[in-house]
Amino acid sequence: MALCSVEQVKQLALTSITTCIADSDKCGKPVTLEHSFVGSALYVKWVCDSGHVSNTWCSQPILNRRLHSGDFRLAMAIVTSGNNFGKIEMLGKHLNLKMLSRTSFFQIQGHYIVPTIDDFWKDHQTRVLDSIRNKEIVVLGDGRNDSPGYCAQYCTYTLMDSETKKILTIKTVDKRETDGKSPRMETEGFRRAMSDLLQKGINVKEVVTDAHTGIGAVMKGTYPALSHSHDIWHAAKNLSKKLTKLGSLRKHAALQKWTKDIVNHFWFTCRTATDHRQFVELLRGVLHHITGDHEWALGCCQHGELSDSDRNKPWLDAREDSDTIKELANILLHPRLLSKVKHYLNFRSTADLEVFHQHILMYCAKRYAYTPPVYRIRNVLAALDHNFHLGRSVKTKPDGQIQYHRCFNKKSGRWTVFPVKEEKDYSYLKDLTLQALLKRMQDRRGMKRSRDLEDADPRRIARTIMGQAPPPTAQLAAEQVSRFSGTPAFSSN
Numbered sequence: 394m395a396l397c398s399v400e401q402v403k404q405l406a407l408t409s410i411t412t413c414i415a416d417s418d419k420c421g422k423p424v425t426l427e428h429s430f431v432g433s434a435l436y437v438k439w440v441c442d443s444g445h446v447s448n449t450w451c452s453q454p455i456l457n458r459r460l461h462s463g464d465f466r467l468a469m470a471i472v473t474s475g476n477n478f479g480k481i482e483m484l485g486k487h488l489n490l491k492m493l494s495r496t497s498f499f500q501i502q503g504h505y506i507v508p509t510i511d512d513f514w515k516d517h518q519t520r521v522l523d524s525i526r527n528k529e530i531v532v533l534g535d536g537r538n539d540s541p542g543y544c545a546q547y548c549t550y551t552l553m554d555s556e557t558k559k560i561l562t563i564k565t566v567d568k569r570e571t572d573g574k575s576p577r578m579e580t581e582g583f584r585r586a587m588s589d590l591l592q593k594g595i596n597v598k599e600v601v602t603d604a605h606t607g608i609g610a611v612m613k614g615t616y617p618a619l620s621h622s623h624d625i626w627h628a629a630k631n632l633s634k635k636l637t638k639l640g641s642l643r644k645h646a647a648l649q650k651w652t653k654d655i656v657n658h659f660w661f662t663c664r665t666a667t668d669h670r671q672f673v674e675l676l677r678g679v680l681h682h683i684t685g686d687h688e689w690a691l692g693c694c695q696h697g698e699l700s701d702s703d704r705n706k707p708w709l710d711a712r713e714d715s716d717t718i719k720e721l722a723n724i725l726l727h728p729r730l731l732s733k734v735k736h737y738l739n740f741r742s743t744a745d746l747e748v749f750h751q752h753i754l755m756y757c758a759k760r761y762a763y764t765p766p767v768y769r770i771r772n773v774l775a776a777l778d779h780n781f782h783l784g785r786s787v788k789t790k791p792d793g794q795i796q797y798h799r800c801f802n803k804k805s806g807r808w809t810v811f812p813v814k815e816e817k818d819y820s821y822l823k824d825l826t827l828q829a830l831l832k833r834m835q836d837r838r839g840m841k842r843s844r845d846l847e848d849a850d851p852r853r854i855a856r857t858i859m860g861q862a863p864p865p866t867a868q869l870a871a872e873q874v875s876r877f878s879g880t881p882a883f884s885s886n
């Protein structure tokens with residue numbers, strides 16, 4: 394496809410026909426060109442003085458039921474590139490480029506694009522799941538809200554295969570499906586994603602999430618046979634916060650210099666320990682180490698020779714700083730922390746999933762209202778993009794070094810670094826677009842008919858997320874006018 398100005402097209406048109414070729418009365422008069430637009434398509438007509446039409450031409454092929462293929466392709470590309478109609482419509486206005494109408498866009502999206510992407514994902518998911526069917530799978534799980542905290546309308550819950558990094562399932566939950574309570578969406582999403590995988594016969598043996606309490610309860614109650622690991626990074630960050638708080642008290646200030654070492658030791662412990670007893674023993678060791686005691690009655694430090702900077706750091710004094718050491722022991726050996734040890738022993742991380750969740754932003758812009766089906770397929774598009782582009786090779790600098798890219802996740806506050814890969818080719822979009830076109834070509838009823846809400850559409854629960862229908866606009870306007878003019882909206886007489 395190409396961008397053509399109407400004048401250029403007309404110049405070209407005049408090279409084909411210059412005089413009237415209507416054969417009724419061998420007219421032969423010179424023709425002029427008339428043009429018009431239908432959606433994004435340009436029509437050119439060769440007309441003479443007597444009103445004979447020698448030829449008409451359209452800039453786009455026409456699909457069944459007179460739908461212009463350019464309109465269809467444009468609607469498809471707006472969605473698959475993660476754009477919004479309003480933005481592209483604005484682009485058209487600024488460029489004086491004809492666009493399909495808003496109505497056509499939403500009809501095409503609803504009737505053809507949404508169901509095609511759903512089907513495409515179903516096929517893709519089946520293939521991905523078939524490829525791991527005979528293995529025991531460790532899944533990484535995390536939820537992403539469309540906006541922070543209590544005002545979120547949607548939550549996306551994703552389960553990723555920890556080995557291949559493929560998205561295995563992705564579920565979106567609407568606030569209306571959890572009684573209007575945003576914080577419950579993540580648990581509901583987890584439930585749906587898990588039952589999707591298990592129903593499809595995937596042999597999940599371990600689930601890795603952050604320490605979300607709702608999800609912990611589902612794992613205990615519904616999936617007691619599966620192991621549940623926590624993202625170590627979250628646990629380490631929690632510990633770091635507690636240590637920093639303790640060290641900020643003047644009498645425990647000696648701890649400040651050790652906070653980082655203690656957190657590192659926590660990482661080491663998670664990586665090394667294979668059972669609860671060993672974990673506690675290893676972790677406890679740091680209480681000796683920070684006093685300069687590297688061999689004690691029941692154990693010893695695992696580090697080799699200490700570096701100069703380590704040696705020159707002032708050790709805590711077992712007697713003078715005994716309060717600090719006691720408080721530190723309270724944190725490290727706190728029953729709540731120790732009750733979680735089983736979640737740390739496999740030493741897992743959900744960082745890869747966070748990077749994917751950042752990527753969803755490309756398909757679902759914030760501050761833009763999507764209907765539940767459109768929100769769903771936009772998340773699915775992100776998952777397809779991720780899965781199809783996993784195998785790309787890593788980009789290297791001229792000197793052969795790998796280039797890295799960093800990614801910040803707001804929810805966890807974590808920076809993740811990953812290698813920059815070769816450009817994406819989006820080759821799957823060809824198939825996807827073809828399937829959408831086929832869906833249209835096979836449609837004998839056209840798209841002007843209204844669409845029923847899907848059975849599971851949350852709008853069946855409540856029309857808006859406020860849980861009740863909004864007041865009519867006219868009423869709101871009247872109230873606002875009266876508020877500013879100072880006259881009461883409802884007078885008593």
Ligand SMILES: [Zn+2]
Nearest residue numbers: 413420441445
């Ligand atoms: Zn004529």
Ligand SMILES: [Zn+2]
Nearest residue numbers: 682686687694
């Ligand atoms: Zn030591």
